Amino acid sequence: MKNKYVKRSRISETKFREIVKLFSLDLEAEQTAQIVNLSRNIINKYYKAFRQRIVELCKENSPFTGEIEVDESYFGANISIKITREMLIKIISPLHKHSLEKILKNI
Numbered sequence: 001m002k003n004k005y006v007k008r009s010r011i012s013e014t015k016f017r018e019i020v021k022l023f024s025l026d027l028e029a030e031q032t033a034q035i036v037n038l039s040r041n042i043i044n045k046y047y048k049a050f051r052q053r054i055v056e057l058c059k060e061n062s063p064f065t066g067e068i069e070v071d072e073s074y075f076g077a078n079i080s081i082k083i084t085r086e087m088l089i090k091i092i093s094p095l096h097k098h099s100l101e102k103i104l105k106n107i
Contacts (some may be wrong), residue, residue, distance in 0.1 A: 011038065019046050 003009040005016055015036055022032040029043040038041070 009043070014031060016046075020050070023050055039049065 003011065003013045005013065005015055009016065011019075015038065018036055019032060019038075022035060023046075027035075029047055030039050032047075033040040033043045
């Protein structure tokens with residue numbers, strides 16, 4: 001039961017490849033554990049290692065280095081919604097309807 005991908009691994013290379021395949025299919029650890037017939041904690045350990053390795057590779061291949069500053073960015077249009085008195089009255093419970101109408105008269 002030798003695994004050339006992980007040192008001192010207690011799982012076979014075949015199961016490890018299956019875990020990688022299921023990780024790439026975006027299955028949850030619990031689902032993968034049932035399919036591979038291993039503990040969910042073991043699967044979580046491998047999933048965490050995969051994610052850490054992905055982060056390392058992304059940092060190595062990133063075109064950005066050092067500190068990045070963003071000024072005056074456009075993050076989409078401002079959406080304004082006009083809420084009418086009738087809408088507010090429908091939202092608030094009917095018990096407070098009369099007191100709400102008095103307050104809204106001043107707006």
